[in-house]
Amino acid sequence: MRNLNQDNITQAVIASFGDTRDPRLKEIMISLVQHLHAFAREVKLTEAEWFAGIEFLTRCGHITDERRQEFILLSDVLGLSMLTVAMNQDKPHGCTEATVFGPFHVKNAPHYELGADISNGAKGTPCLVRGRVLDTRGQPVAGAHLDVWQSDEDGLYDVQHEGLTQAQARGTLNADAQGRYHFRSIVAVPYAIPHDGPVGALLEATGRHPWRPAHLHFKIDAPGYQSLITHVFRDQSDYLDSDAVFGVRQSLVCDWVPQPDGSYLLEYDFVLNPASAQ
Numbered sequence: 001m002r003n004l005n006q007d008n009i010t011q012a013v014i015a016s017f018g019d020t021r022d023p024r025l026k027e028i029m030i031s032l033v034q035h036l037h038a039f040a041r042e043v044k045l046t047e048a049e050w051f052a053g054i055e056f057l058t059r060c061g062h063i064t065d066e067r068r069q070e071f072i073l074l075s076d077v078l079g080l081s082m083l084t085v086a087m088n089q090d091k092p093h094g095c096t097e098a099t100v101f102g103p104f105h106v107k108n109a110p111h112y113e114l115g116a117d118i119s120n121g122a123k124g125t126p127c128l129v130r131g132r133v134l135d136t137r138g139q140p141v142a143g144a145h146l147d148v149w150q151s152d153e154d155g156l157y158d159v160q161h162e163g164l165t166q167a168q169a170r171g172t173l174n175a176d177a178q179g180r181y182h183f184r185s186i187v188a189v190p191y192a193i194p195h196d197g198p199v200g201a202l203l204e205a206t207g208r209h210p211w212r213p214a215h216l217h218f219k220i221d222a223p224g225y226q227s228l229i230t231h232v233f234r235d236q237s238d239y240l241d242s243d244a245v246f247g248v249r250q251s252l253v254c255d256w257v258p259q260p261d262g263s264y265l266l267e268y269d270f271v272l273n274p275a276s277a278q
């Protein structure tokens with residue numbers, strides 16, 4: 001394997017994976033190299049452009065820590081996260097659609113009783129959220145576990161507030177025996193994804209904005225059902241048609257209804273996919 005040139009280097013790299021023990025890893029690496037080389041050929045990548053790409057990825061690495069994941073953000077704005085969700089979450093008709101997980105979920109969020117106020121002091125207009133967790137035959141999923149998180153009125157998640165130690169506008173609850181859930185929180189607003197790093201620079205350079213439409217995140221789990229990771233979006237929010245991470249599904253857009261006392265009511269039923277169904 002000497003004197004490789006632009007006509008035979010791709011084949012040589014592919015052959016180098018010949019002894020890969022894990023067949024799936026072998027398939028992925030061969031395909032990755034084929035597509036990477038085809039991309040470089042198609043755009044006639046210069047050495048300066050290759051180096052700019054390396055510097056960009058280096059900046060993504062440097063800004064990433066336990067509170068900031070720039071590579072997920074990059075995957076999100078390139079539509080790769082949503083493509084992966086769409087390919088892997090092709091559920092039977094009637095099931096609630098999935099969307100991107102995002103970087104702001106926190107494991108072991110506080111657990112609340114039904115009816116509790118999960119905002120826990122977060123700034124925003126009060127909102128009652130309620131609905132049911134059902135199966136595909138319309139039967140309740142008793143005791144389903146709901147994990148909820150959202151930004152505050154300033155468009156920031158609790159983890160983005162420097163020095164804030166308590167959870168705000170996030171928590172877990174269990175639906176009752178009839179699959180019903182209800183809790184108090186605040187009205188979600190559109191917010192900009194973190195854009196003070198290399199991904200923000202990429203958005204700027206390509207004339208794109210960093211905004212997401214108003215939404216509430218849910219992760220719903222119950223024994224015998226596929227885990228559901230989704231949002232409920234606010235009807236009439238800005239950016240529903242230009243979500244920076246391509247996550248909007250019309251079936252997840254819902255009216256958040258103003259109440260006479262100035263608060264809001266959001267009602268949404270979730271339908272889970274049985275674990276055996278694909």
Ligand code: BEZ
Pocket residue numbers: 073076100101102103104193194212245
């Ligand atoms: C979110 O909705 O929390 C989110 C999703 C993708 C990128 C940034 C934020």
Ligand code: FE
Pocket residue numbers: 102104151215217
């Ligand atoms: Fe979000």
